Amino acid sequence: MGKTTGFLEYERKEGSVRTEEERVKDFKEFHSALPLNEQKKQAARCMDCGIPFCQAGVMISNMMSGCPLHNLVPEVNDLVYAGRLAEAYRRLCITHSFPEFTSRVCPALCEAACTCGLHDKPVCTKENERTVIEYAYENGLVKEETPKVRTGKKVAVIGSGPAGLAAAQLLNSRGHEVTVYERKDRVGGLLRYGIPNMKLDKSLIDRRVKLMEEAGIKFEVNADVGRSVQASTLLQENDAVILSCGASNPRDINAPGRDAKGIRFAVDFLSEVTKRLLDSDFKKVPYELAKDKDVIVIGGGDTGNDCVGSCIRLGAKSVTQLEMMPKPATDRLPSNPWPEWPRILKVDYGQEEAIWKFGQDPRVYKTTVKEFIKDKKGNLKEVVLVSLEAKKDEKTGRMNMVPVEGSEKKIPAQLVLIAAGFLGSEKYVTEAFGVELDGRTNVRTEAGRYRTSVKKVYAAGDVHIGQSLVVRAISEGRKVAAAVDEDLMGYTNLSK
Ligand SMILES: Cc1cc2nc3c(=O)[nH]c(=O)nc-3n(C[C@H](O)[C@H](O)[C@H](O)COP(=O)(O)OP(=O)(O)OC[C@H]3O[C@@H](n4cnc5c(N)ncnc54)[C@H](O)[C@@H]3O)c2cc1C
Ligand code: SF4
The missing domain is CATH 1.10.1060.10 (Alpha-helical ferredoxin)
Structure with a gap:
């Protein structure tokens, strides 16, 4: 000190x-x-x-x-x-x-x-x-380690998000030959196509990936494992395979009119915005995605906030963000003491921008969509909102948010972005490897371990723990690298 x-x-x-x-x-x-x-x-x-x-x-x-x-x-x-x-x-x-x-x-x-x-x-x-x-x-201090000796062992990493990148970095530094397979056209996972550029400039990913490539890590983009790349081939050709392919299966909203044109999953929308900006070197802003539209964002969390900030930049006419739960307290409650994560009201950048632009916080609490209304051409034109209240389920004793009868309200909307969370892994890739899943469709391993039910196959990051945070994905990537290294070499000196 x-x-x-x-x-x-x-x-x-x-x-x-x-x-x-x-x-x-x-x-x-x-x-x-x-x-x-x-x-x-x-x-x-x-x-x-x-x-x-x-x-x-x-x-x-x-x-x-x-x-x-x-x-x-x-x-x-x-x-x-x-x-x-x-x-x-x-x-x-x-x-x-x-x-x-x-x-x-x-x-x-x-x-x-x-x-x-x-x-x-x-x-x-x-x-x-x-x-x-x-x-x-x-000051030129950041270097990726190029190993002096190669072990002759090969590792395939599926998915180039923070978990896959962290695993690849450490395994390469130990001398294993690492190839990262990514189904998108660019490396980075949700760092690239999820988190908007104003929060994380994409050149920072390129800066790191360049160093990783120079150190010997191979990146195969547009390589969709389980579809364009066979899982069996990877298993044959590698000594270990790491599933770090995220938990990008979005939770849907099942309300009448869901097939209306103009309803999108948040990550698809955010990803399209970033891709079009990057493809045009930031010269063409895809305004037409939200300009002059009344936008409803379903989901009061961080992904929803990224949608609010993006839509404001794209010139939306209005932005409303729906949250099912009640408004959180502004200070910690006695039931949420330090050093627990504080469950308190946060006003993030998108919400600040909405307050500046529209004069009020875009979040509406204890509310969801009851119905989507289409025009004659099938385009979304309005949504019916309904208020929710907490009610105890007599059978389970659990508190559920249930609709309040007669509270329906119609508001105009030409774009709805669903940011209602994620349901876990995608079936085609987990089925391709035949790994066991848990009740939440995350890839199952023993608690605190990274080996799956299939020999040579490991799991880390969101696909293992469910949608979480970049820092936890990096931590998972480092831990799975140590587990793989230990199995391949009989011991590991990797720092987790
Ligand atoms: C919109 C949004 C904003 C977020 N903002 C933040 C934030 O500000 N801070 C924070 O800490 N966390 C944030 N998160 C969460 C964080 O981004 C994730 O927890 C983290 O990226 C998970 O890392 P991962 O490596 O496990 O998976 P991902 O980052 O999801 O990467 C998985 C990669 O695997 C690829 N893939 C999937 N299947 C295949 C396949 N079959 N073959 C080849 N490749 C495949 C995917 O294309 C993807 O690139 C955000 C999430 C979202 C959705
Ligand atoms: S808890 Fe805060 S004050 Fe204490 S060591 Fe960590 S950063 Fe420093």
């Missing part, structure tokens, strides 16, 4: 953000880093706790508390305070594969569990991490 009184002297301060008015004009990132002098003060707020909850990464009440990568947070903070950024980078790399991604998109589980946050505001660990990784890139 470099500065013993840092937490008393300095207030939490974050980097600046472009105003809503300015940032909705483009799809560029809008957060800037603090000047280094200021960032050092932020790092000085870290108290080097005896028990650093920030790095615990444990499940409490079914939610992750602290960093699942177990980043050496107090040590990194101390090195940032001292201005020893190269050392901070080396320390960060011991546990982390891609700090450039999490320092932009992570909800910062470390900060939610930070002891400083008990009575004041938490340490800016996420922004400290960003300062470290960007310093490392600017």
